[in-house]
Amino acid sequence: MGRAVGSWRRATLACVLVLVLVLVLLAGTRALENGLARTPTMGWLHWERFLCSTDCASDPLSCVSEQLFMQMADLMVSDGWKDVGYEYVCIDDCWMSLTRDNQDRLQPDPERFPSGIRKLADYVHSKGLKLGIYGDVGNKTCAGFPGSYGHYDLDAQTFADWGVDLLKFDGCNYGTQDQLAEGYRNMSLALNKTGRSIVYSCEWPLYMRPMQRPNYTEIKHYCNHWRNFADIYDAWNSVKNTLEWTALHQDSIVDVAGPGGWNDPDMLVIGNFGLSWDQQLTQMALWAIMAAPLLMSNDLRHISPQAKWLLQNKDVIAINQDPLGKQGYRITKDNNFELWERPLSGGTYAVAVMNRQEIGGPQIFSFSTSFLGNGLACNPACSIQQILPTSEDWGLHNWVSFLNIKVNPTGTVLLKVVVIGESPAEKPVMNINKKPSPDIL
């Protein structure tokens, strides 16, 4: 009996130790536990398109004002944006008054937000949407408005009282590296303490990286998404540099991403002025591959049908929002082409072929399907659907197929590759003579 009890105790102890070990290991990769951002956040953010325009007298339609956000909320519902998943209407820098109120709380500029943020949140909520706001970890925001340093609890509570649903927390004027890290952590805890569900969008690694290697395990534990790299501009060079940075750092950032925590390569600038059509296709396709938050910064009052079609493309959005939540990566790069893939749920892969050339006409990239999914994506067979630039069925392929894909300069062809089961019953009959689509030669 005694021996039995002893061994039972030992077994219990062993179980407890294993459990503790498992918990410690799980804790290592745990996302911020607020239940939010299970798929990348989708919405609209004012910064890239409207910047810090505060002069409503001379530019009433483009100044950062409650009017702007109410109009965007209206259009997000009436023009189908909400139906395809865009949900957060987000305010960036320059919404504040230059001083705090007599109780030390942040307050909006009274001329531009005469109804107050609480009313704006109510309005946005009445449309079935959510409201995002902006703050800064340091003493001042990037544009010089009051920062949250020394006020993390108060500001979190103010945002919660107003009914805010997302906080973009910038890192300008952060002080020391210790203040930066402590500030991002403290604000995360402060948001949690309010009891309100608020997506926490950080820029912590962006400001940390010049000095120190970011600890992504820790960042993911406190933030729902985090910016790693410079602000995006409405220019191909900016999109290209963002992609190159991401690919060069993919070994340290791709595995961190997952439900609850995402790498944020910054806003979608599709529908503006600086990108050609092919470059807009590239941004949309690669933001889907990167499991990036889809925060558009454009003017929904004036957007071309083409840009709207691209931003509302359900097949691309489905790739971005895939429930497996694995971020994609670059498989290979040569002088002319980049090949990227993203594992999706159900053994499916999204594949992007980008033509880097900025000269000449469409070029052909040829590769074996055995490149994809570590050789598994088309083994023994797969069906391939082209998603962008247009939706086309490329039919069945197998593990020895070669694809010859024609891509415009700075453009991208986005594919979905669905593996066809291994059991003989499911094995497809290969139709060797099937006429390929014009893009497969």
Ligand SMILES: *[C@@H]1O[C@H](CO)[C@@H](O)[C@H](O)[C@H]1NC(C)=O
């Ligand atoms: C606060 O954090 C705890 C876990 O630490 C979590 O269970 C809870 O849902 C969080 N609350 C909010 C409002 O984020």
Ligand SMILES: *[C@@H]1O[C@H](CO)[C@@H](O)[C@H](O)[C@H]1NC(C)=O
């Ligand atoms: C903010 O200003 C105070 C007072 O000057 C200073 O003590 C503190 O270190 C500053 N914080 C940051 C993050 O720079």
Ligand SMILES: *[C@@H]1O[C@H](CO)[C@@H](O)[C@H](O)[C@H]1NC(C)=O
């Ligand atoms: C963070 O919170 C801790 C605990 O409340 C506090 O001691 C510390 O001063 C805070 N740090 C900053 C930068 O506000």
Ligand SMILES: *[C@@H]1O[C@H](CO)[C@@H](O)[C@H](O)[C@H]1NC(C)=O
């Ligand atoms: C990163 O942060 C985690 C969680 O705070 C910690 O356990 C780990 O030791 C840190 N890693 C490094 C290399 O500092």
